[in-house]
Amino acid sequence: MRALHPFTLIGIALALPALAWLLPFAWGGLAPMCLALALCVGAGTRGESGFGVLRAALLTAAPFWFFLFLLHGIAGMLTTAPRLTTMIASFLWLVAVLPPARLVEAMIAAGWPSSAAFLLSATLSAVPALRERARRIVDAQRCRGLPTRGGPLTRIAALRALALPLVLSALHEVDERALALETRGFSGSVRRTPLAPPPDPAAERLVRWGLLLGCLGLLVWRIV
Amino acid sequence: MSVRLLALIPVAVAINLALSAAVDAVGLPLFLDTTGTILATALAGPVVGIATGALTSAVNSLRNPTFWPFVVVQVLVALYAWGAARAGWFRSLAVAVPAGLVLGVLAAVTSTPISYLIFKCATTGGIALTTKLGQLLGLSDLGACFFGSFVSDFADKAVTFALVTTVLHALPRRTAARFPLALRAIGRSAA
Numbered sequence: 001m002r003a004l005h006p007f008t009l010i011g012i013a014l015a016l017p018a019l020a021w022l023l024p025f026a027w028g029g030l031a032p033m034c035l036a037l038a039l040c041v042g043a044g045t046r047g048e049s050g051f052g053v054l055r056a057a058l059l060t061a062a063p064f065w066f067f068l069f070l071l072h073g074i075a076g077m078l079t080t081a082p083r084l085t086t087m088i089a090s091f092l093w094l095v096a097v098l099p100p101a102r103l104v105e106a107m108i109a110a111g112w113p114s115s116a117a118f119l120l121s122a123t124l125s126a127v128p129a130l131r132e133r134a135r136r137i138v139d140a141q142r143c144r145g146l147p148t149r150g151g152p153l154t155r156i157a158a159l160r161a162l163a164l165p166l167v168l169s170a171l172h173e174v175d176e177r178a179l180a181l182e183t184r185g186f187s188g189s190v191r192r193t194p195l196a197p198p199p200d201p202a203a204e205r206l207v208r209w210g211l212l213l214g215c216l217g218l219l220v221w222r223i224v
Numbered sequence: 225m226s227v228r229l230l231a232l233i234p235v236a237v238a239i240n241l242a243l244s245a246a247v248d249a250v251g252l253p254l255f256l257d258t259t260g261t262i263l264a265t266a267l268a269g270p271v272v273g274i275a276t277g278a279l280t281s282a283v284n285s286l287r288n289p290t291f292w293p294f295v296v297v298q299v300l301v302a303l304y305a306w307g308a309a310r311a312g313w314f315r316s317l318a319v320a321v322p323a324g325l326v327l328g329v330l331a332a333v334t335s336t337p338i339s340y341l342i343f344k345c346a347t348t349g350g351i352a353l354t355t356k357l358g359q360l361l362g363l364s365d366l367g368a369c370f371f372g373s374f375v376s377d378f379a380d381k382a383v384t385f386a387l388v389t390t391v392l393h394a395l396p397r398r399t400a401a402r403f404p405l406a407l408r409a410i411g412r413s414a415a
Contacts, residue, residue, distance in 0.1 A: 060288055067346035070356055080344045084290065091289035115230055122234035123279055130238035134245035148250045155250040156383065160390060162246035163256070167263070167391050170235050170242075171399070177231035186227060 001042060002097050005200045006106040008208055012039075013094035015211040020086035022218040029082035036089035043096040053096045057089040064088075100124050102198055109197035118186070122177070134166050228402065229268045236260035236276040237283060253350060254380045257284075258301045262388045265305035266314055267403035273302030290347065293338050300334050301327065301381075305388075308409075314389045315411030324385025328378035335377065336370040345369040351376050 001009070020032040040057050044050030064084045068077040104117045141161055142148065148158045239260035247254050261280065265273025277298025284291035304327050308314065313323040339345050345355040345365070351372040358368030392400070392410045400406035 064290070064343070064346050067352035068344055071346055071352060071359065072344055076344060080346075084343065087289050091285060091292075095286050115225065118230065119233055119275070119279060122231075123237045123283055126234040126238040127241050127283060130235075130242040131245060134242040138245055138249045142249075152252070155252050158250045159246055159252065159254075159383075160387070162249060163243055163259075163387055164390060164394060166242065166246065167239055167259070167387075168394060170239050171263075171391075171395065174228065174232050174235050175399075175402075177235070178228040181227045181231060 001039070005198050005204050006098055006103045007110070007200070008204045009094055009098050011208040011211045013090045015215055016090040017083070017087040018215045019218070020083040022215065022222055024222075025079055029079070029086070033082040033086045033089070036086045036093065039093045040089050040096070043093050050096075053092055054089075057085070057092045060092070061085040061088045105194045105196060106198050106200075108192050108194040109200075111191065114186070114192045117192075118181075130166070130170055133169065134162075137166050138162055225271070229272050232264055232268055232403075233272060233275050233279060236264035236272075237279045239263065240276070240280040241283065252383075253376070254383055255376070256380065256384055256387065258298065258381070259384050259387055261298055261301050262305040262308075262384060263391060265302045265405075266309040266388060266392060266409040267400075267406045269405055270302055270306040273305055274299050277302050290343065293342050294335060296338060297331050297335050300330060304330060308385075309405050310408065312408060312411040314385075314392050314409040317386055317389055320385040320389040321382050324382035325378060327385065328381035329374070331377040331381055332370060332374040335373045336366070339373060340366055340369045345372060348376075 016032045016036050020029055022028070023032070037054060037057065040054040041050045043053045061081070061084060065077055065081045068081050068084075072080075100121060104121050107117050107120070108114065141158075146158055146161055147154055148162075149155070237260055240257050241260075243256040243259055247256055257280065258277070261273055261277040264276040278295055281292055281295035281298055308320075308323050308327075313319050339347050339351070345368065346352045353372075354375045355368045355372035358371035359365070361368075361371075363371055389410075392406060395406065397407075400410075
């Protein structure tokens with residue numbers, strides 16, 4: 001599966017939840033869910049078991065089953081929960097089998113502007129870095145004796161003391177990033193040449209079109 | 225789009241997603257996951273804000289794909305923040321907090337149909353439990369769903385607007401002047 005073109009992997013991950021919602025209950029919900037969960041099991045690498053992906057999908061989906069049962073009883077839960085589980089499992093499978101760098105290469109090869117590829121890769125690297133900085137700021141402010149418990153006003157004052165340095169330091173970083181991009185002559189409109197574009201065989205393109213047309217056909221069938 | 229505005233988008237997305245650490249530390253029932261979207265819009269306009277909101281939903285979906293359908297709310301927040309910035313509603317907390325409360329109502333109205341049609345109102349734990357409370361109070365399914373979304377969004381958006389106002393006023397004037405909308409948003413004119 002990992003050898004498939006990134007757009008094919010995305011097509012499968014989108015088609016499964018679409019089928020789960022479009023196909024009539026009960027098999028409509030259950031069949032795509034079983035398929036998505038089976039894909040999760042097969043998403044392991046040499047170092048990791050695919051059951052890790054399956055476990056993450058089931059743990060993410062479990063609260064939805066519980067809350068659907070709480071709000072709508074067993075019938076409501078069985079109608080909606082398999083569809084949500086399909087959506088969760090297929091996206092977590094996608095994340096497990098598609099490295100962002102490979103997606104960026106495919107986007108560049110397909111002629112997407114380099115700004116789109118930059119946004120994707122820069123965001124995926126910025127989020128964990130800022131989360132780590134947020135944790136450091138929380139620890140530092142606690143060391144300085146910042147009260148983070150008490151009444152709502154005390155907590156909101158603490159929130160300000162935690163959030164303000166985080167956001168201001170992040171905005172300060174914008175200048176550095178812009179300067180780095182300008183120094184490298186980055187321009188969003190110029191087409192780049194991908195270093196190792198993933199192969200995109202005709203059969204896979206056909207599969208993608210098939211998935212799209214199949215979902216559209218089902219939608220029309222359900223409406224009519 | 226200039227390189228500076230392009231560089232702002234990933235940072236604003238990271239702000240949206242990193243503030244949860246601060247919220248967890250103080251234990252308030254808030255999300256603050258639109259702070260970066262509102263801030264980016266107030267600094268650089270609706271295109272940057274919408275891109276920030278859409279990218280936030282996309283990155284959040286990698287962890288939990290149930291966030292993706294709510295991308296519509298992020299777009300609404302960006303458009304509202306653009307209007308707020310043009311009107312100078314970030315000039316003081318006294319103006320920003322009511323503006324945030326109005327956004328809370330609009331966000332609840334927008335997220336209710338998504339939550340009802342796709343998730344049957346079983347989104348996050350807090351919202352699901354508030355929806356159950358609404359059902360017990362005798363509200364219809366849709367009414368209880370709105371009640372759950374409203375309770376979670378109302379205070380959240382007011383605090384978010386207050387936080388963005390504080391940030392905009394704390395920005396050095398030279399930094400603020402580098403962004404097209406920043407000075408107008410806080411009711412000052414460029415020197």
